[in-house]
Amino acid sequence: DNSLVHVAKSNLSGKVLPTIIGDNVTVGHSAVIHGCTVEDAAFVGMGAILLDGVVVEKNAMVAAGSLVRQNTKIPTGEVCLWVYSILSGYCLMGIRIMYMLC
Numbered sequence: 001d002n003s004l005v006h007v008a009k010s011n012l013s014g015k016v017l018p019t020i021i022g023d024n025v026t027v028g029h030s031a032v033i034h035g036c037t038v039e040d041a042a043f044v045g046m047g048a049i050l051l052d053g054v055v056v057e058k059n060a061m062v063a064a065g066s067l068v069r070q071n072t073k074i075p076t077g078e079v080c081l082w083v084y085s086i087l088s089g090y091c092l093m094g095i096r097i098m099y100m101l102c
């Protein structure tokens with residue numbers, strides 16, 4: 001609901017930036033996916049914003065409300081939490097996050 005998927009013809013350096021979304025991907029409400037790749041079985045939380053060139057690898061998760069900066073790669077199976085464009089932390093999926101210090 002209210003999610004937005006955009007393609008980018010190219011960035012400032014002329015690199016073509018298609019938007020590629022794999023199989024079994026979950027995209028939360030009001031998420032924005034712009035010129036990036038989301039691989040199979042990945043999760044994009046509600047209100048997350050993925051900017052040009054972002055790659056969310058297989059089984060990775062982007063937390064709700066995250067702003068993922070340009071050309072960031074989120075490795076396979078990791079959970080990424082971003083606050084104000086700074087990586088706050090990550091863990092392997094299946095491991096409980098007890099607390100997070102910024």
